[in-house]
Amino acid sequence: MTTYGCAEGDLATIQGFLGAAGNSTGLSEFLCTKLDGIDARLGFTALAVDNTYLLFSTYLVFAMQLGFAMLCAGSVRAKNTMNIMLTNVLDAACGGISYYVFGFAFAFGVGGKANGFIGHANWGLKNVPNASFDYSFFLFQWAFAIAAAGITSGSIAERTQFVAYLVYSSVLTGFVYPIVSHWLWSTDGWLSATKSMGPGGLLFGSGAIDFAGSGVVHMVGGLAGFWGALIEGPRMGRFDKSGNSLNFRGHSATLVVLGTFLLWFGWYGFNPGSFLKILVPYEGVKGNWSGVGRTAVTTTLAGSTAGVTTLFGKRLLDGHWNVLDVCNGVLGGFAAITASCAVVSPWASIICGFGAAWVLIGLNKLAARFHYDDPLEAAQLHAGCGAWGLLFVGLFAEKNYVQQIYGGDPERPYGLFMGGGGKLLAAQIVEILAITGWVSVTMGLLFLGLQKFKLLRISPEDEVAGMDLTRHGGTAYIHQDGSEHIMHMSTINGDKRSLNNQGPI
Secondary structure (H helix, E strand, O other): OOOOOOOOOHHHHHHHHHOOOOOHHHHHHHHHHHHHHHHHHHHHHHHHHHHHHHHHHHHHHHHHHHHHHHHHHHHOOHHHHHHHHHHHHHHHHHHHHHHHHHHHHHHHOOOOOOOOOOOOOOHHHOOOOOOOOOHHHHHHHHHHHHHHHHHHHHHOOOOEOHHHHHHHHHHHHHHHHHHHHHHHHOOOOOOEOOOOOOOOOOHHHOOEOOOOOHHHHHHHHHHHHHHHHHHHOOOOOOEOOOOOEOOOOOOOHHHHHHHHHHHHHHHHHHOHHHHOOOOOEOOOOOEHHHHHHHHHHHHHHHHHHHHHHHHHHHHHHHOOOOHHHHHHHHHHHHHHHOOOOOOOOHHHHHHHHHHHHHHHHHHHHHHHHOOOOOOOOHHHHHHHHHHHHHHHHHHHOOHHHHHHHHOOOOOOOOOHHHOOOOHHHHHHHHHHHHHHHHHHHHHHHHHHHHHHOOOOEOOHHHHHHOHHHHHOOOOOOOOOOOHHHOOOEEEEOOEEEEOOOOOEO
16 A cells, blocks of 8 residues: 655655755654654554444444344244244344354464464454454454354254254354354465465465355355254154155245345345455556445346346246245355355356356255255255355456455466366365365264254144244234233223123223
């Protein structure tokens, strides 16, 4: 970045211009002091603008929690609405505590010695702010962590004990997710495309590019949900004795559509916000501000294309124009483009969205065939489309965009189909395998342990009645307040009367 203060040698230059003028040394020092002050003030302004931009992006990402809540509520049956809403609220609350105490340290804590696997400093935000990040960075990353937990809660909705939710949500946001984010986004992570610390260089000379988290957030949350749903089995009645699939529709398409639009809105913080800074120039009039705009465009096109493709694809397969399928298609496109949103051109994002739609449709068909039950299609949508998004980076990432954002070697690998060779694609495949293995071992074993101690699935009686009634003190929708079953009262000329007999009491 350009500086406006006096660099080494500038003082002598100013004195040379002043020549034999009286007290030229003092005047030169005075001018340099003023210029240094201006430079410092401009530096503080840049920090303020960048942190304000990051906080604004954080608020958009946090608004996605409202989107998740509405989407989940609309996708389950009315008798489990209170339950799923409570889990969404506690994603933010429990996730905030666990990520503050140790999650952030596991993700970004770089102590005196680099560790490519796990962070180990800044416990409880100790020594924050520092030269690397401010409080705004922590808040932004916390919003990402709770998004991963929200994905998982949708996969195992309508049949999971509340205590199991508390356990897996804390482990996911406080340990499992932070480790993966350390690998990809920390300056010493072994998979990171911005690695600048520790032994060894970038993996295959490029590192794995996962700009906003198709793998870090969506695959982690989706795979965790996959293992939870697989281990506890489908909801009662979801498949009949002959193995035929029975469609359990959510109780409110209105809430699903509302949740989808809220998530769409929040994704403009999720993807463009991952630049972290906006006052970074490239060349001419281009800078991070240009990348932010392009990223918003690629995000929009991928989600839109996926939604339209799903609309016509499902029409051909099932004969219906289904708004719920379109909503999931849109979200699948967003999950896929999240990794490559900053390093591909708008035309390529259309291909990404088209592919994501068919990945989602295909995985849903496969899930039904193998009697896998996910009320929100979360594992298929987030894990499946997220994996496709990671592969897409290795195929379509453009050289100039990779250089602008990640810098380094001018010959740094980029997309295979763009002439950049296969090294970046190889790094993306390694990321997919690493995340799959890590989440399967950690969350798979955790869900197996919960099942062994009978802490995972609710009883058949509770499942039939609905968890709102049996576990949460009542239903979400109150159509009658109960008083009509006892006595309706009205006042006539000051006398209290029963509406049943109209006589004075």
